[in-house]
Amino acid sequence: MKNFLIVFAVLAISSPSFSQDLLDILEEETPKTKEYVSSTFKGTRILNGHSIENRKKGILEFVISHRFGRVNLGADELYGLDQSNIRFAFEYGLSDNLMVGIGRSSFEKTYDSFFKYKLLKQSTDKNSFPFAISLFGSAAYRSIDDFEPGNEPSFNERLSYTTQVLIARKFSPGFSLQITPSYIHRNSVKINEDPHGIFAIGIGSRVKLTQRISINGEYHYTVNPLESIDATNSLAFGVDIETGGHVFQIILSNSITMIEKSFITESTDDFFEGDVHLGFNISRAFQFGKHKKKKLKEKEEEDKKSNN
Amino acid sequence: MKSLHILLCCFLFSALMNGQEKFLTKQGFTSFFSSSPVEDIKADNNQVLSIIDTSTGAIAISILMKSFMFEKSLMQEHFNENYVESDKYPKAIFKGQIANFKNLGNDEQLVSIHGDITIHGVTKKIETQAKIVRTEENISLTGTFPITVADFKIKIPSVVINNIAETVAVTFELDHTPYKK
Numbered sequence A: 001m002k003n004f005l006i007v008f009a010v011l012a013i014s015s016p017s018f019s020q021d022l023l024d025i026l027e028e029e030t031p032k033t034k035e036y037v038s039s040t041f042k043g044t045r046i047l048n049g050h051s052i053e054n055r056k057k058g059i060l061e062f063v064i065s066h067r068f069g070r071v072n073l074g075a076d077e078l079y080g081l082d083q084s085n086i087r088f089a090f091e092y093g094l095s096d097n098l099m100v101g102i103g104r105s106s107f108e109k110t111y112d113s114f115f116k117y118k119l120l121k122q123s124t125d126k127n128s129f130p131f132a133i134s135l136f137g138s139a140a141y142r143s144i145d146d147f148e149p150g151n152e153p154s155f156n157e158r159l160s161y162t163t164q165v166l167i168a169r170k171f172s173p174g175f176s177l178q179i180t181p182s183y184i185h186r187n188s189v190k191i192n193e194d195p196h197g198i199f200a201i202g203i204g205s206r207v208k209l210t211q212r213i214s215i216n217g218e219y220h221y222t223v224n225p226l227e228s229i230d231a232t233n234s235l236a237f238g239v240d241i242e243t244g245g246h247v248f249q250i251i252l253s254n255s256i257t258m259i260e261k262s263f264i265t266e267s268t269d270d271f272f273e274g275d276v277h278l279g280f281n282i283s284r285a286f287q288f289g290k291h292k293k294k295k296l297k298e299k300e301e302e303d304k305k306s307n308n
Numbered sequence B: 001m002k003s004l005h006i007l008l009c010c011f012l013f014s015a016l017m018n019g020q021e022k023f024l025t026k027q028g029f030t031s032f033f034s035s036s037p038v039e040d041i042k043a044d045n046n047q048v049l050s051i052i053d054t055s056t057g058a059i060a061i062s063i064l065m066k067s068f069m070f071e072k073s074l075m076q077e078h079f080n081e082n083y084v085e086s087d088k089y090p091k092a093i094f095k096g097q098i099a100n101f102k103n104l105g106n107d108e109q110l111v112s113i114h115g116d117i118t119i120h121g122v123t124k125k126i127e128t129q130a131k132i133v134r135t136e137e138n139i140s141l142t143g144t145f146p147i148t149v150a151d152f153k154i155k156i157p158s159v160v161i162n163n164i165a166e167t168v169a170v171t172f173e174l175d176h177t178p179y180k181k
Helices: A002-014 A018-029 A075-080 A260-265 A291-307 B002-019 B073-083
Strands: A059-070 A084-093 A098-105 A110-120 A132-142 A159-172 A175-186 A197-208 A213-222 A234-243 A246-253 A277-287 B022-035 B040-053 B058-064 B091-098 B109-119 B122-134 B139-148 B167-178
Touching: A018 B022, A018 B040, A018 B058, A018 B091, A059 A075, A075 A277, A132 A260, A159 A260, A175 A260, A197 A260, A213 A260, A277 B073, B040 B073, B040 B167, B091 B122, B109 B139
Parallel strands: none
Antiparallel strands: A059 A084, A059 A277, A084 A098, A098 A110, A110 A132, A132 A159, A159 A175, A175 A197, A197 A213, A213 A234, A234 A246, A246 A277, B022 B040, B022 B167, B040 B058, B058 B091, B091 B109, B109 B122, B122 B139, B139 B167
């Protein structure tokens, strides 16, 4: 009887409670890979300025943005809706890390082009990196003919450039923050006191309310503003609504333009005096090529080859 | 002395049970297919982990949601971000039993598998038929079963309700090989 008890005890200890055990083995066997954090922001813009998000390879996005007149213009101007600035743009993912775009703004008839490159990605697990860092560069060409007769600016004089480093972190699925140091260079300025190069620092964040709706805020502080205008710092609040292939952003801002060199340095309205502009960004994404699929097939074929 | 022998036998037996008699795959294949009047959506996952305990016929499967590859990268993003919430629920888990496992022959035959499947934090009982081929060096399981999206509290917004089928077909191909620690 004693023997039997011992045998029974040993069996009881050594025979595993199998299904839990099996899952433990699977957990152990799961390859530890680096995982990149995705969807720090939903769109490629926080509101006015760029977020660290890129469109993936082969995705063409058509972006239409509007900023209306000041809400405090009153009913006669339909609270600013009678006036409108528009920018439309085509933005394309050349690779998963590099995105380019061209756009046209009605404000000063400006053409712009930009690139955005993902330098580092935020990751978890093995060798994780806590931030995402992207580089952004753009050139804007002001094509409006508002010069004095005989004083026509040259091609170069119409150009200005923006360089930004976008540093972001998704702290939790519901909260992301981005810091954006910017340097804006103008080839020509209105008066001698205006700086050619302007430094600014921006901060932007996203707070997720539901699966598809988030509230965003964005602020840019200009270190050495233009002197020829009564420049103010750009501030914006907005809502992101995402449906299928669209991201829809409704924005309240004191800026009326949608490209960096403009809204960071040329905003003149005071948000808290009520000089608020309603605006929105709409984007529609189209996919060209089926690269994910292709990669998968190539991989399968390679696997087959290596197996043979 | 006799009891010592029995003890030793027990240890050996249980060691066998734990060590040699499990079959594992780390590159199992799972895909799901949603067919709707608007579009067909398919996603493949080649990194499925599955393990079978041959002494009992117990099976466990673990699927990393972020390893599903879609044709369109935006779909993949939406899948992870909006539908299955991969940050919150990174894995789908199946824990179950292959019926009548001990009496299996060497040729291909149909078996019934039943157990609990957990997707998006919701656990459901499930029963399905699968083809099984068992040899000394390999246990292969293939099959397909339907999953009703709403059962797992995966909400589909009304805008895209016509693009995503209410029931998606899940296909699996799992080629297990002997597992050694």
